[in-house]
Amino acid sequence: MVVCLNMTRFYIQHMAMILKLSIAGDDLSIDVPDSVLTEGEEFFAHMDCDIDRGWQMGRQYVDNPSMTQRCQIAADRLLTALSHDNQSTKLLMAGYILSRMPTIDRVVIDHTGNMQDTEFEFHP
DSSP, X not given: OHHHHHHHHHHHHHHHTEXXXXXXXXXXXXXXXXXXXXXXXXXXXXXXXXXXXXXXXXTEEESSOOHHHHHHHHHHHHHHHHHTTOHHHHHHHHHHHHHHOTTEEEEEEOOSSOGGGOEEEEOO
């Protein structure tokens, strides 16, 4: 029984490192190495400090972004990284989303310029 439980934990942990995206009807997955999640925490905390100062989200300035808005910001930066083929930023932004929304299943990224229309789907 313990072995099965450990196998189940491994499976769940492994699945949490894959971020599924939907952009303009195209689906893709980003496999985020565990090292990005653990070693990236200092970067993620610094990113949170930057966002704590407020953020321009499209036409609206948000003084104190919620966790959802923080992940919308990261998803917007992820979209930019994908369009510029910037692998390190892609992994860091995907890692940020996974670390801040551990039950995330899929991110539906708005590609029309309004990051607040980005939506998140969660595991049941």
